[in-house]
């Protein structure tokens with residue numbers, strides 16, 4: 001624990017040490033007086049992925065907390081589908097950059113120690129650990145785009161924060177990790193929350209639910225009375241569905257091959273859920289029909305209903321969110337029509353009306369092409385996905401308030417909780433898509 005009053009000289013020394021910590025180099029070369037918190041050497045359990053050896057729960061030893069770092073006792077962690085390829089018990093080593101690491105990139109927990117330079121959080125704070133940072137100082141943050149904060153996805157620049165029993169250094173995936181009893185992250189990834197909403201529900205706010213919700217509330221700003229289409233009813237898509245409901249959309253049409261996910265979408269605010277396998281090649285036309293207004297009389301504010309030429313683009317969604325993507329692992333439930341995710345990208349483009357908005361959020365395999373003239377003439381705006389224009393320090397507290405009012409529902413999205421020793425099962429269910437969101441609860 002840090003002493004409450006520190007001398008100016010000590011502060012300057014700590015500042016210098018922090019500079020080294022930020023760049024991720026020379027971490028062990030700093031003064032022990034600066035580096036050693038009372039928690040260094042503490043043992044804890046974590047779900048660790050080792051190159052070529054898959055993942056398992058191991059006992060680790062904590063390294064000293066750096067001046068800009070925060071030690072968080074994790075309460076709950078919801079595995080993200082994006083992290084699945086490297087997190088499964090039988091995973092190969094190709095995806096984890098040749099080092100041992102703790103998978104995932106979001107969690108919720110309580111601050112147990114702060115480095116000398118940390119300002120945002122205090123010991124005892126409950127914090128959402130977000131997959132996207134917001135430092136407030138980098139070029140992207142200063143230009144209003146903190147979901148592209150340059151501290152996010154730093155990969156190998158994040159130093160190890162623990163060692164395994166065989167001496168192997170262990171880092172956290174994307175500098176965050178989450179599936180461990182303790183995590184050490186820099187403060188720009190943390191948002192303190194002051195609420196009685198249970199940790200298990202808050203565990204969806206660092207990443208999945210929030211990304212989809214922000215897509216509709218922050219970057220695209222769904223208008224009341226509009227037609228919204230969401231491809232994919234995974235945790236991100238269901239966040240987008242809830243944004244459609246909260247923002248007052250007239251229709252929220254979901255496209256999802258998995259039956260139980262269509263049913264969940266209807267419970268969470270969708271007005272219709274379509275199966276892309278059943279709709280086949282007629283899917284886009286079906287959506288256009290659902291979005292056409294009560295009249296085709298243009299002088300009366302209607303959309304042209306004819307289906308040839310440019311007027312074809314008059315009908316369609318005002319806002320489209322593609323929250324579907326490629327299969328990271330073969331699903332053990334209903335398969336979608338295209339494992340690469342490219343077909344849905346194409347359909348999302350085509351089902352959006354002239355002048356409408358669409359956002360691509362899924363990770364896909366390969367490239368897809370658009371008619372160049374349609375880009376020039378149809379006036380559709382493509383928004384970048386990432387975390388949907390999420391400003392974590394601004395938006396996590398807003399979404400927490402909506403949860404307190406019962407307007408955002410994380411509870412319905414959580415289909416299983418697991419102790420840390422069953423973390424592999426929690427990842428496997430997500431990989432197989434047999435459950436929507438699973439949450440690992442630390443004891």
Ligand SMILES: [Zn+2]
Nearest residue numbers: 080082131207
């Ligand atoms: Zn994620």
Ligand SMILES: [Zn+2]
Nearest residue numbers: 135138141149
């Ligand atoms: Zn930044």
